[in-house]
Amino acid sequence: MSNKQTEKSPRxxxxxxxxAVILLVGIIVVFNGRIEKLEKRLQRTEDIQAIxxxxxxxxxxxxxxxxxxxxxxxxxxxDVLLDWLEGKWKGKGxxxxxxxxxxxxxxxxxxxxxxxxxxITVAPDGKTAHGRWYAFGGVMMPSQPQEGEEQTVSxxxxxxxxxxxxxxxxxxxxxxxxxxTIPYGVRIYDGWIRPEDIAGPMLQEPPEAGxxxxxxxxxxxxxDLRYVTGYILPFHFTHPVTGxxxxxxxxxxxxxxxxxxxxxxx
Numbered sequence: 288m289s290n291k292q293t294e295k296s297p298r299x300x301x302x303x304x305x306x307a308v309i310l311l312v313g314i315i316v317v318f319n320g321r322i323e324k325l326e327k328r329l330q331r332t333e334d335i336q337a338i339x340x341x342x343x344x345x346x347x348x349x350x351x352x353x354x355x356x357x358x359x360x361x362x363x364x365x366d367v368l369l370d371w372l373e374g375k376w377k378g379k380g381x382x383x384x385x386x387x388x389x390x391x392x393x394x395x396x397x398x399x400x401x402x403x404x405x406x407i408t409v410a411p412d413g414k415t416a417h418g419r420w421y422a423f424g425g426v427m428m429p430s431q432p433q434e435g436e437e438q439t440v441s442x443x444x445x446x447x448x449x450x451x452x453x454x455x456x457x458x459x460x461x462x463x464x465x466x467x468t469i470p471y472g473v474r475i476y477d478g479w480i481r482p483e484d485i486a487g488p489m490l491q492e493p494p495e496a497g498x499x500x501x502x503x504x505x506x507x508x509x510x511d512l513r514y515v516t517g518y519i520l521p522f523h524f525t526h527p528v529t530g531x532x533x534x535x536x537x538x539x540x541x542x543x544x545x546x547x548x549x550x551x552x553x
Contacts, residue, residue, distance in 0.1 A: 335407050337460045338416055338453050341527045342402055345462065346422070350399045351519050351538065354386040359529050362454050362461040370466040394517030394542060395440060397427040400447060413455070415463070420449040427479075442479045445472035461528055483545055486514035490547040514545040 341360060348356040361367050361382050369376040369385055376385045400422035409416040428441040452464035486507070493507055512518045519535035526533060 330413060331409050334409050334413060334416065334455075334460065337527070338407050338409075338418060339405060341453070341460050341462065342405065342418065342420065342451070344524070344527045346400055346402050347522065348533070350397065351517070351535070352386075352392045352396060352398060353519075353534055353538070354388040354390075356526055356533050357386050358382055358388070359526055360462050362456050362463050364454060364456070364463060366454075366463060368464040370464065372467065372469065391538075393429045393438075394515075395427060395429050396517070397425060399424040399426070400445070402449070415455070416453040416460070418449070418451045418453065420451065422447040422449055442475040443472050444475065445469055459528055481516050482514050482518070483516060486511075486545060487547050490514070490545065509547065510544045512539055512542050512544065515542045517542055 345357065345360045348360070358379075361379055363379055365378050367378050367382060369382060371385075376382060401424045402420040402422050404421045405418055406420075407416055407418040423446045424444070426441075426443050426445055428443075430439045430441070432438045447467060447469045450466040451462060453460050454463040455461075490507055490509055513520070517538075519538055521535055522533050525531055
Protein backbone atom coordinates (compact mmCIF):
# COMPACT_ATOMS: atom_id res chain seq x y z
CA MET A 288 0.00 0.00 0.00
CA SER A 289 1.44 3.33 -0.97
CA ASN A 290 2.07 6.11 1.46
CA LYS A 291 -0.57 8.17 -0.28
CA GLN A 292 -3.14 5.53 0.41
CA THR A 293 -2.12 5.25 4.03
CA GLU A 294 -2.33 8.99 4.60
CA LYS A 295 -5.55 10.02 6.33
CA SER A 296 -7.65 12.78 4.82
CA PRO A 297 -7.71 15.95 6.95
CA ARG A 298 -10.72 16.31 9.28
CA UNK A 299 -13.10 19.24 8.91
CA UNK A 300 -12.90 21.71 11.80
CA UNK A 301 -16.17 21.18 13.83
CA UNK A 302 -15.95 24.34 15.98
CA UNK A 303 -16.68 26.84 13.18
CA UNK A 304 -20.44 26.16 12.91
CA UNK A 305 -20.68 25.91 16.70
CA UNK A 306 -19.15 29.35 17.15
CA ALA A 307 -21.45 30.73 14.46
CA VAL A 308 -24.50 29.37 16.29
CA ILE A 309 -23.28 30.80 19.61
CA LEU A 310 -22.73 34.21 18.05
CA LEU A 311 -26.15 34.13 16.42
CA VAL A 312 -27.84 33.18 19.69
CA GLY A 313 -25.96 35.97 21.47
CA ILE A 314 -27.04 38.53 18.89
CA ILE A 315 -30.65 37.39 19.22
CA VAL A 316 -30.52 37.60 23.03
CA VAL A 317 -29.02 41.10 22.94
CA PHE A 318 -31.50 42.22 20.30
CA ASN A 319 -34.46 40.83 22.22
CA GLY A 320 -33.16 42.50 25.41
CA ARG A 321 -33.00 45.85 23.68
CA ILE A 322 -36.50 45.38 22.22
CA GLU A 323 -37.83 44.56 25.70
CA LYS A 324 -36.22 47.67 27.17
CA LEU A 325 -37.64 49.83 24.39
CA GLU A 326 -41.10 48.34 24.91
CA LYS A 327 -40.93 49.11 28.62
CA ARG A 328 -39.81 52.68 27.95
CA LEU A 329 -42.62 53.13 25.42
CA GLN A 330 -45.19 51.72 27.85
CA ARG A 331 -43.96 54.02 30.64
CA THR A 332 -44.20 57.02 28.32
CA GLU A 333 -47.75 56.06 27.31
CA ASP A 334 -48.69 55.58 30.98
CA ILE A 335 -47.41 59.04 31.90
CA GLN A 336 -49.28 60.64 29.00
CA ALA A 337 -52.51 58.86 30.02
CA ILE A 338 -52.10 60.01 33.65
CA UNK A 339 -51.47 63.60 32.54
CA UNK A 340 -54.60 63.50 30.38
CA UNK A 341 -56.61 62.14 33.31
CA UNK A 342 -55.32 64.85 35.66
CA UNK A 343 -55.96 67.69 33.24
CA UNK A 344 -59.49 66.42 32.56
CA UNK A 345 -60.18 66.12 36.31
CA UNK A 346 -59.24 69.76 36.86
CA UNK A 347 -61.40 70.91 33.96
CA UNK A 348 -64.35 69.08 35.53
CA UNK A 349 -63.62 70.58 38.96
CA UNK A 350 -63.66 74.10 37.49
CA UNK A 351 -67.44 73.99 37.11
CA UNK A 352 -68.00 71.05 39.48
CA UNK A 353 -69.19 68.57 36.86
CA UNK A 354 -69.70 66.06 39.62
CA UNK A 355 -70.49 62.86 37.76
CA UNK A 356 -67.49 63.37 35.49
CA UNK A 357 -65.33 63.94 38.58
CA UNK A 358 -66.59 60.77 40.26
CA UNK A 359 -65.91 58.75 37.11
CA UNK A 360 -62.24 59.76 37.28
CA UNK A 361 -61.80 57.63 40.43
CA UNK A 362 -61.01 53.94 40.71
CA UNK A 363 -63.41 51.30 42.02
CA UNK A 364 -60.79 50.13 44.53
CA UNK A 365 -61.70 50.14 48.25
CA ASP A 366 -58.42 52.03 48.80
CA VAL A 367 -59.78 55.20 47.16
CA LEU A 368 -59.26 58.16 49.49
CA LEU A 369 -59.91 61.91 49.49
CA ASP A 370 -57.60 63.47 52.07
CA TRP A 371 -58.88 67.04 52.25
CA LEU A 372 -58.12 69.70 54.87
CA GLU A 373 -61.60 69.32 56.38
CA GLY A 374 -61.37 65.53 56.70
CA LYS A 375 -61.13 62.26 54.79
CA TRP A 376 -63.59 60.43 52.56
CA LYS A 377 -63.02 56.71 51.92
CA GLY A 378 -63.81 54.54 48.93
CA LYS A 379 -65.79 55.32 45.78
CA GLY A 380 -68.80 55.76 48.04
CA UNK A 381 -66.95 58.47 49.94
CA UNK A 382 -66.17 60.25 46.68
CA UNK A 383 -69.84 60.12 45.68
CA UNK A 384 -70.81 61.42 49.10
CA UNK A 385 -68.42 64.36 48.85
CA UNK A 386 -69.29 65.23 45.26
CA UNK A 387 -73.05 64.98 45.70
CA UNK A 388 -74.43 64.98 42.16
CA UNK A 389 -77.81 66.19 43.41
CA UNK A 390 -76.31 69.52 44.46
CA UNK A 391 -75.71 71.58 41.32
CA UNK A 392 -73.64 74.70 42.06
CA UNK A 393 -74.98 78.10 40.99
CA UNK A 394 -73.87 79.44 37.64
CA UNK A 395 -71.52 81.99 39.24
CA UNK A 396 -69.55 79.25 40.99
CA UNK A 397 -65.95 78.86 39.80
CA UNK A 398 -63.16 76.62 41.08
CA UNK A 399 -60.44 76.95 38.48
CA UNK A 400 -57.26 75.23 39.65
CA UNK A 401 -54.59 74.88 36.98
CA UNK A 402 -52.33 71.81 37.42
CA UNK A 403 -48.70 72.54 36.62
CA UNK A 404 -45.14 71.28 37.26
CA UNK A 405 -46.45 67.72 37.24
CA UNK A 406 -43.92 65.09 38.26
CA ILE A 407 -45.15 61.52 37.74
CA THR A 408 -43.48 58.34 38.94
CA VAL A 409 -44.78 55.04 37.56
CA ALA A 410 -44.17 51.94 39.68
CA PRO A 411 -41.86 49.27 38.16
CA ASP A 412 -44.81 46.90 37.67
CA GLY A 413 -46.70 49.60 35.72
CA LYS A 414 -49.86 49.09 37.78
CA THR A 415 -49.71 52.16 40.04
CA ALA A 416 -48.16 55.62 39.93
CA HIS A 417 -47.77 58.79 41.98
CA GLY A 418 -47.91 62.40 40.85
CA ARG A 419 -47.19 65.75 42.45
CA TRP A 420 -48.73 68.92 41.05
CA TYR A 421 -49.09 72.59 41.81
CA ALA A 422 -52.66 73.86 41.39
CA PHE A 423 -52.99 77.63 41.21
CA GLY A 424 -56.19 79.40 40.24
CA GLY A 425 -59.20 81.57 41.00
CA VAL A 426 -62.16 80.54 43.10
CA MET A 427 -65.62 82.12 43.29
CA MET A 428 -67.75 80.65 46.08
CA PRO A 429 -71.34 82.00 46.17
CA SER A 430 -73.11 81.98 49.53
CA GLN A 431 -76.46 80.32 50.19
CA PRO A 432 -78.51 83.26 51.45
CA GLN A 433 -81.47 82.84 53.72
CA GLU A 434 -84.85 84.21 52.69
CA GLY A 435 -84.67 87.97 52.26
CA GLU A 436 -80.88 88.04 52.14
CA GLU A 437 -78.75 88.88 49.11
CA GLN A 438 -76.26 86.40 47.80
CA THR A 439 -72.61 87.22 48.37
CA VAL A 440 -69.64 85.78 46.53
CA SER A 441 -66.27 85.03 48.09
CA UNK A 442 -63.45 85.61 45.58
CA UNK A 443 -59.89 84.43 46.02
CA UNK A 444 -56.76 83.11 44.41
CA UNK A 445 -55.26 80.01 45.96
CA UNK A 446 -52.12 77.99 45.49
CA UNK A 447 -52.47 74.32 46.30
CA UNK A 448 -50.34 71.19 46.07
CA UNK A 449 -51.62 67.75 45.07
CA UNK A 450 -50.00 64.44 45.97
CA UNK A 451 -52.03 61.98 43.95
CA UNK A 452 -51.96 58.20 43.67
CA UNK A 453 -53.11 56.54 40.45
CA UNK A 454 -54.00 52.94 39.63
CA UNK A 455 -54.55 51.10 36.36
CA UNK A 456 -57.87 49.24 36.33
CA UNK A 457 -58.81 47.22 33.25
CA UNK A 458 -55.89 48.88 31.48
CA UNK A 459 -57.28 52.40 32.21
CA UNK A 460 -55.58 54.85 34.55
CA UNK A 461 -57.77 56.24 37.33
CA UNK A 462 -57.30 58.33 40.47
CA UNK A 463 -56.79 56.30 43.64
CA UNK A 464 -55.88 58.84 46.33
CA UNK A 465 -55.65 62.61 46.60
CA UNK A 466 -53.84 64.44 49.36
CA UNK A 467 -54.30 68.21 49.18
CA THR A 468 -52.81 71.19 50.95
CA ILE A 469 -53.02 74.98 50.46
CA PRO A 470 -49.77 76.81 51.28
CA TYR A 471 -51.38 80.22 50.74
CA GLY A 472 -54.31 82.10 49.27
CA VAL A 473 -55.27 85.70 48.50
CA ARG A 474 -58.78 87.06 49.11
CA ILE A 475 -60.06 89.65 46.65
CA TYR A 476 -62.59 92.23 47.77
CA ASP A 477 -62.59 94.40 44.66
CA GLY A 478 -61.50 94.33 41.04
CA TRP A 479 -62.79 90.87 40.12
CA ILE A 480 -63.78 91.15 36.46
CA ARG A 481 -66.49 88.87 35.07
CA PRO A 482 -67.29 88.03 31.43
CA GLU A 483 -70.23 90.46 31.60
CA ASP A 484 -67.87 93.25 32.67
CA ILE A 485 -65.73 92.64 29.61
CA ALA A 486 -68.41 92.03 27.00
CA GLY A 487 -71.06 94.48 28.28
CA PRO A 488 -69.33 97.73 27.29
CA MET A 489 -68.28 96.28 23.94
CA LEU A 490 -71.82 95.13 23.15
CA GLN A 491 -73.19 98.49 24.25
CA GLU A 492 -70.88 100.39 21.93
CA PRO A 493 -69.77 97.97 19.18
CA PRO A 494 -67.17 99.25 16.70
CA GLU A 495 -68.46 100.56 13.38
CA ALA A 496 -67.63 98.62 10.25
CA GLY A 497 -64.42 99.84 8.66
CA UNK A 498 -63.53 102.00 11.65
CA UNK A 499 -60.06 100.54 12.03
CA UNK A 500 -57.85 97.45 11.99
CA UNK A 501 -59.54 96.07 15.13
CA UNK A 502 -62.94 95.89 13.44
CA UNK A 503 -63.96 92.21 13.35
CA UNK A 504 -64.99 90.45 10.16
CA UNK A 505 -68.03 89.14 12.02
CA UNK A 506 -69.55 91.46 14.65
CA UNK A 507 -70.17 90.44 18.27
CA UNK A 508 -73.13 88.13 18.81
CA UNK A 509 -75.28 89.19 21.75
CA UNK A 510 -76.57 85.59 22.00
CA ASP A 511 -73.05 84.25 22.59
CA LEU A 512 -73.02 82.62 26.03
CA ARG A 513 -69.30 83.18 26.40
CA TYR A 514 -70.28 86.61 27.73
CA VAL A 515 -72.13 85.03 30.66
CA THR A 516 -70.69 83.89 33.98
CA GLY A 517 -70.94 80.13 34.34
CA TYR A 518 -70.55 79.27 30.67
CA ILE A 519 -68.56 76.08 30.10
CA LEU A 520 -66.58 76.12 26.88
CA PRO A 521 -67.38 72.72 25.28
CA PHE A 522 -64.72 70.03 25.58
CA HIS A 523 -63.36 68.56 22.37
CA PHE A 524 -62.56 65.28 24.13
CA THR A 525 -64.61 62.54 25.76
CA HIS A 526 -64.13 61.41 29.36
CA PRO A 527 -60.69 59.73 29.74
CA VAL A 528 -62.15 56.89 31.84
CA THR A 529 -65.68 56.30 30.54
CA GLY A 530 -65.17 57.49 26.97
CA UNK A 531 -68.54 59.26 27.17
CA UNK A 532 -69.50 62.79 26.20
CA UNK A 533 -69.44 65.25 29.10
CA UNK A 534 -72.43 67.22 30.40
CA UNK A 535 -71.42 70.84 29.79
CA UNK A 536 -74.23 71.32 27.25
CA UNK A 537 -76.81 70.56 29.94
CA UNK A 538 -75.24 73.11 32.27
CA UNK A 539 -75.08 75.77 29.58
CA UNK A 540 -78.81 75.42 28.83
CA UNK A 541 -79.70 77.14 32.11
CA UNK A 542 -77.84 80.33 31.11
CA UNK A 543 -79.43 83.33 29.43
CA UNK A 544 -77.69 85.64 26.95
CA UNK A 545 -76.35 88.92 28.27
CA UNK A 546 -78.96 91.67 28.03
CA UNK A 547 -77.35 94.97 27.03
CA UNK A 548 -79.04 98.09 25.75
CA UNK A 549 -77.10 99.87 23.08
CA UNK A 550 -76.40 103.57 23.45
CA UNK A 551 -78.67 106.04 21.68
CA UNK A 552 -76.00 106.86 19.12
CA UNK A 553 -76.26 103.28 17.88
